[in-house]
Amino acid sequence: MTSIPPIKTYNFLPCKYGSELLLDIGRIETLENYVLDSTLHQLSFYEIIFIKEGSGTFLLDENKISISPRTIIFTSPGQIRSWEIEQEVKGYTLFFEKDFLHLFFSDELFLYRFQYFHQYSHPAEMLIDETSFGKCLELLYEIEWEFEQLQNDSNHLIRSLLYQLLIVLNRYYAGVYNVQRDTYIHPDFYRFRSLLERRFLQDKTVEAYTKMLNVSPGFLNKICRQFSGLSAQQMIHQKLIxxxxxxxxxxxxxxxxxYEFGFSDPSNFNRFFKKLTNTTPHQYQKKI
Incomplete structure (x- = not known):
């Protein structure tokens, strides 16, 4: 089997502007380092990419996303990525650490309120109309302007602009994919999503999560279907796959x-993978 180089990780630079600021913005065409990196890499922070011009492909985990004007791409920490550029890409990248928001809102699950982050059952990108994209750009211009003339209270203003942008994006995303548009999601649903992110290797049954959440299987399935369109077990399987x-x-x-994922033997693992993907692990690996 051909060996591939280890995947590099890019970490956030919190003191780039002198004092610690856990958010940054930049124009794609002027930034260096991880932006437009054609090798496999991952980020330790959240990123939203706004494409104004250009074409090519953005690989996010196993999904290939077409790059075109008015495309918005959402990435969560730890996802494997790479860029394949055909025509020069221009636009904005907005990236931040989760602490920039969740410490302010005293809610470590805050970012699970939005449909587009930690996404594995719906696409992590959307193509929107010119008016909607223009609304996003207006907010990005305001954030960019505040960075150009940073003041002592700038972090509060930037945080409020980011919060507004996240809600606007959530509404657009919900409209594109016909999912729950309100940022109010039942607390047990995003607790389940958070637990699933951390415990999918140890806990693969609905019962395990209902015990941790102290809810019934019927209730967990009800809120999962309401907010994701999938049953709890389907969400567990989607995360595993x-x-x-x-x-x-x-x-x-x-x-x-x-064995790393806790399957009893390779034949069970192969059956599970083929049942959900219609291909074997070997065939999938050969294809990619």
Whole structure:
């Protein structure tokens, strides 16, 4: 099996502007380092990419996203990415650490309120109309302007602009994919999503999560279907498949992944993967 280089991780630089500021903005065409990196890499922070011009492909985990004007791409920490540029890409990248928001709102699950982050059952991108994209750009211009003349209270103003932008994006995303548009989501649903992110290797049954959340299986399924369109078990399986594909993409063997993910033997692992993807791990790895 051909070896591939280790995946590099880009970390946030909190003191770039002197004092700690856990958010940054930049024009794609002028930034260096991780922006437009054509090799496999991951970020330790959140990023929203706004494409104004250009074409090509953005790989996010196993998903290939077409780059075109008015495309917005959402990425969460730890996702495997790379860029394949055909025509010069111009636009904005907005990136931030989760603490920039969740400490202010005293809610460590705050970013799970938005449909587009930590996404594995719906696309992590959307194409919107010119008017909607223009509204996003207006907010980005305001954030950019505040960075150009930073003051002692700028972090509060930038945070409020980011919050407004996240809500506007959530409404657009909900409209594009016909999902729950209100940022009010039942607390047990995003607690479940957060637990699933952290415990999918140890806990693969609905019962395990209902015990941790102290709710009934029927209730958990009801809120999962309401806010994601999937049952709780389907969400667990989607998360597992997403992570398995990520491991396969990094050239790990099916046998290695099988035991790392707690399957009893390779045949059970192969059956599980094929049932949900209509292909075997070996066939999937060969294809990519």
């Amino acid at each position: 997403s992570e398995i594909k990520r491991q396969l993409y990094q050239n790990k063997s099916a046998k290695e992944i099988c």
